[in-house]
Amino acid sequence: MAREQPVFLTDDVVARFLRYDELIPRLEEVLGKFSLSDSTEVVQPVRFVVPINKHNGYLGLMPAYITHEDTLCTKMVAFYRREGNFTLPSAQATVLLFNPEYGNVKAVMDGSDITHKRTAAVSAISAKLLMPAQSDILCILGCGQQAVSHYEILTQLFSFKEVNNSKVRVCSRRLETAERFAVNVKGPVKIFSSAEEAVRGADLIITVTNSNEPVLFGEWVKPGAHVAAVGACRPDWRELDDVLMRDAVIYVDSKEGAAVESGDIILSGAEVFAELGEVLNGTRPALRNKTTVFKSLGMGIQDAVAAKLVFDKWKSSQ
Ligand SMILES: NC(=O)C1=CN([C@@H]2O[C@H](COP(=O)(O)OP(=O)(O)OC[C@H]3O[C@@H](n4cnc5c(N)ncnc54)[C@H](O)[C@@H]3O)[C@@H](O)[C@H]2O)C=CC1
Numbered sequence: 001m002a003r004e005q006p007v008f009l010t011d012d013v014v015a016r017f018l019r020y021d022e023l024i025p026r027l028e029e030v031l032g033k034f035s036l037s038d039s040t041e042v043v044q045p046v047r048f049v050v051p052i053n054k055h056n057g058y059l060g061l062m063p064a065y066i067t068h069e070d071t072l073c074t075k076m077v078a079f080y081r082r083e084g085n086f087t088l089p090s091a092q093a094t095v096l097l098f099n100p101e102y103g104n105v106k107a108v109m110d111g112s113d114i115t116h117k118r119t120a121a122v123s124a125i126s127a128k129l130l131m132p133a134q135s136d137i138l139c140i141l142g143c144g145q146q147a148v149s150h151y152e153i154l155t156q157l158f159s160f161k162e163v164n165n166s167k168v169r170v171c172s173r174r175l176e177t178a179e180r181f182a183v184n185v186k187g188p189v190k191i192f193s194s195a196e197e198a199v200r201g202a203d204l205i206i207t208v209t210n211s212n213e214p215v216l217f218g219e220w221v222k223p224g225a226h227v228a229a230v231g232a233c234r235p236d237w238r239e240l241d242d243v244l245m246r247d248a249v250i251y252v253d254s255k256e257g258a259a260v261e262s263g264d265i266i267l268s269g270a271e272v273f274a275e276l277g278e279v280l281n282g283t284r285p286a287l288r289n290k291t292t293v294f295k296s297l298g299m300g301i302q303d304a305v306a307a308k309l310v311f312d313k314w315k316s317s318q
Pocket residue numbers: 079089090091115119141142143144145146147171172173174177195208209210211215229230231232233296297298299
């Protein structure tokens with residue numbers, strides 16, 4: 001039998017088929033299974049990272065196999081720490097979806113939309129479980145690609161109050177990035193030039209910066225608030241200071257990943273309380289009344305469920 005050639009799904013096709021309402025339950029299911037102590041269902045090594053020193057970047061390889069869906073997948077993502085007017089986004093991702101029985105590639109997909117949506121969706125799951133029951137104010141630090149997807153899903157799922165003519169506070173290192181963000185998103189934002197002013201009083205704080213030093217300080221954070229910290233994905237990078245890491249209850253996506261990749265965890269010496277998946281599968285509690293941090297690093301299984309969803313929907317549309 002002749003082998004079928006892989007299909008290439010461009011970013012706009014992926015974006016058309018990837019919907020948050022279908023993605024979120026699949027992420028919840030796979031994260032829950034990943035965090036079961038005897039899980040053999042979900043196989044995912046810690047990301048393998050190759051430094052690209054000459055260009056201040058990294059290439060991350062993110063394979064995963066999910067038995068219950070029979071999904072074999074890997075994402076390759078190159079990411080860069082740089083500021084200024086580069087023509088391309090600071091992360092470039094490609095996803096390969098395999099036929100698990102024979103190992104041939106079924107689909108090659110642009111991984112940008114998958115990366116933006118699955119990361120924001122996982123932060124939204126953390127917010128659903130861990131932010132205060134009455135959460136009025138959302139603050140986003142960083143105004144790049146991830147800030148846009150986080151704004152989209154968080155304002156869709158939760159109703160933040162109109163405070164000073166704005167539901168969402170944002171602050172970025174450069175004012176022009178924040179202004180571009182405000183034009184791009186569909187909805188009101190209030191731009192702050194001081195991160196401290198943006199953060200004080202917020203119930204839900206998202207850090208989506210490419211900083212390698214703290215941008216969020218425990219002293220500014222309202223007791224009981226929830227922080228989803230998405231940047232600082234290298235062992236020597238920080239977004240959060242030691243005070244916040246010491247005082248908050250810390251959740252992560254993967255304990256194994258956090259111990260190797262998260263500068264906020266490694267350098268602060270903070271203890272991890274639980275994986276988000278343990279809350280989802282009922283083995284650890286969601287301490288919503290405390291100040292909580294969800295340290296997100298990104299996982300291959302998140303890309304795998306998203307890629308399978310896209311491929312199945314694309315296939316049935318043919
Ligand atoms: N946890 C996860 O699953 C994932 C994490 N990431 C990480 O999330 C971060 C954001 O990703 P993108 O939005 O794609 O990057 P981006 O390069 O599009 O945006 C980064 C933003 O951070 C801002 N920034 C830098 N330093 C700042 C500071 N001190 N205060 C306020 N803003 C500051 C920049 O001005 C820029 O607006 C990156 O670190 C990336 O590596 C990306 C994908 C998945």
